[in-house]
Amino acid sequence: MTAPAVAADRKPRQSSINQSPDQVRSRMKPERRVRSIRLGLLSLLGAGGAWLLTAVLVAVLPWWWAQIPLALVNGLLIAVVFVVGHDAAHGALFPRRWMNRLAARFGLLPALHPLSSWVHSHNRLHHAFTNIREKDSSFPPLDPAEYRAFPMWKRWLTRRYRTWYGIGLYYFADIWLKWEFLPAKAHRPKNPRAFQFDRLFVVGFVAVWLTGLAWAAGWQPWGVAWNWLVGFALPQFVWNWLIGFIIFQQHTHPKVAWFSKLDAPSPSFFQMQVQATPYLQFPRGFRWLMRHIMEHTAHHTDPMVPLYHLPEAQHELSTKYRTEMVRVIWRPHMLMDTLRTCRLYDYAAHRWTDYDGTPTTPVLYTRPA
Numbered sequence: 001m002t003a004p005a006v007a008a009d010r011k012p013r014q015s016s017i018n019q020s021p022d023q024v025r026s027r028m029k030p031e032r033r034v035r036s037i038r039l040g041l042l043s044l045l046g047a048g049g050a051w052l053l054t055a056v057l058v059a060v061l062p063w064w065w066a067q068i069p070l071a072l073v074n075g076l077l078i079a080v081v082f083v084v085g086h087d088a089a090h091g092a093l094f095p096r097r098w099m100n101r102l103a104a105r106f107g108l109l110p111a112l113h114p115l116s117s118w119v120h121s122h123n124r125l126h127h128a129f130t131n132i133r134e135k136d137s138s139f140p141p142l143d144p145a146e147y148r149a150f151p152m153w154k155r156w157l158t159r160r161y162r163t164w165y166g167i168g169l170y171y172f173a174d175i176w177l178k179w180e181f182l183p184a185k186a187h188r189p190k191n192p193r194a195f196q197f198d199r200l201f202v203v204g205f206v207a208v209w210l211t212g213l214a215w216a217a218g219w220q221p222w223g224v225a226w227n228w229l230v231g232f233a234l235p236q237f238v239w240n241w242l243i244g245f246i247i248f249q250q251h252t253h254p255k256v257a258w259f260s261k262l263d264a265p266s267p268s269f270f271q272m273q274v275q276a277t278p279y280l281q282f283p284r285g286f287r288w289l290m291r292h293i294m295e296h297t298a299h300h301t302d303p304m305v306p307l308y309h310l311p312e313a314q315h316e317l318s319t320k321y322r323t324e325m326v327r328v329i330w331r332p333h334m335l336m337d338t339l340r341t342c343r344l345y346d347y348a349a350h351r352w353t354d355y356d357g358t359p360t361t362p363v364l365y366t367r368p369a
Contacts, residue, residue, distance in 0.1 A: 016324055021269050025302045027320040032298075032305050032313040035095040039308045043084050043093065043291065044103050051077040051110055055209075058231045059216040067230045075238025076289075082111040082243070083291045083307065089119055090303040105198075109205050111239055113180050114198035120189040121179040127303060130272040131251055132259045133347070137179045137187075139170065139248050141258055141345035144357040159355065162339055167248050168241030175247075176240070206232075249335065250296050252342050253278045255326045257364035260347040266368060273300040278326035279318060280334075287311075297325055 054074040058067050085107020087093045088100045105115050121137055129135030147155060161170035179187050181199065189195045213227040220227070256276050259267050267276070277300040281287075287294060291307045295314035298305055305313045318327060328334070341360045344353045350365040 016321065017268050017270050019270050024270060024274065028298065028302065028305065028313045028316045032309045033302065034309070035092060035306050036308070037094055037099070039306070040094040040099070040103070043308060044107065047077065047080045047084050048107070051081050055231070059213050059227060060219070062220050064222070068234070071230045071234040072238055075235035076242065078110045078235055078239040079242045080289060080291060081107050082113070083293045086122070087291070087307045089115065090123060092304050092306045105201070109202065112202050112206065113176070114195060114202050116189040116191060116194045116198045117180045117183060121187065123303070127300065130300060131257070131276040134261055137175050138250070139252055141342065143347050144344045144353055147344055147355065162343055164335060164339065167244030168237070171244035171247065172240045245335070246290070246293065249280055249338065250294070251276060253326055253338060254341045254352060254361050255364065257350055258345050258347070262347055263367055273297070274321055274325050278328060279314060280328055280330045282330045
């Protein structure tokens with residue numbers, strides 16, 4: 001297999017690697033961290049209102065040919081509401097703590113995410129240990145030796161996960177189930193009572209959602225099963241695929257390294273939050289719809305920058321570190337190219353490999369002596 005063209009000489013200045021978080025964050029203007037009640041409400045109520053409207057229309061419309069496209073839009077809007085809730089979970093959406101907590105709790109509900117488990121896995125682990133496989137749940141690649149030791153069925157499943165159609169299944173099975181809703185003891189939040197309450201809150205929300213769909217089916221020519229399928233299952237399918245599409249590309253790229261305990265005490269803040277978080281410039285409409293979550297380098301550099309200030313913050317960061325971060329104008333073929341190149345990761349040699357161990361990129365990281 002021919003390795004893709006990758007810039008092997010993209011080496012940051014040593015001074016950048018050793019910069020403290022405050023030094024890196026100082027590249028963005030202080031006003032980027034100003035939180036606004038007005039802009040926060042516009043983001044939350046706009047996304048939440050659109051999601052609720054489409055959910056109601058899917059439930060009550062008597063035409064199946066209108067329900068299906070609305071269900072697809074509803075699944076897309078689950079992702080938009082989730083992005084707003086994710087911002088509130090960081091405490092960045094509003095200037096008041098209680099407003100952020102309330103917005104986060106309800107913003108994560110349509111995606112069926114308990115707040116406490118998301119804060120634990122995302123805020124405390126993913127952001128603190130970005131691209132460190134033992135801590136980060138966001139599509140950590142397997143080592144070739146680990147992959148070879150799997151039974152045949154698990155190797156087959158691993159290959160399906162890293163396909164354009166399997167990334168949603170990966171998010172559902174390996175992130176949502178294992179980290180958010182049914183985590184093992186090692187992955188659970190530190191406060192079990194809060195986690196249990198949040199989980200029951202999600203279960204209650206699902207019960208209300210399904211009950212409403214069943215009630216609406218009484219005025220339609222089809223049964224409850226159809227309404228559950230088109231009003232609940234289909235939007236959840238769309239949401240899981242879309243969040244898999246987003247998260248996979250946020251930290252997986254042929255120029256981006258992953259790390260393990262072999263690299264301790266590296267990587268530095270700069271290497272995790274700037275170099276391991278590529279800036280994929282999506283079309284303007286998609287960036288606006290997804291509330292600028294793909295201006296992801298700025299978000300990782302400082303999660304307290306609200307989503308409505310991310311474009312400006314990303315521009316300032318990109319200007320300063322123009323040659324030291326991965327910046328790419330996204331094209332549809334890029335997802336397929338990344339899936340073909342970034343299959344397994346050799347953590348000892350620090351390069352991506354194919355499933356047979358053949359390197360597909362140059363060495364991406366050299367451990368300090």
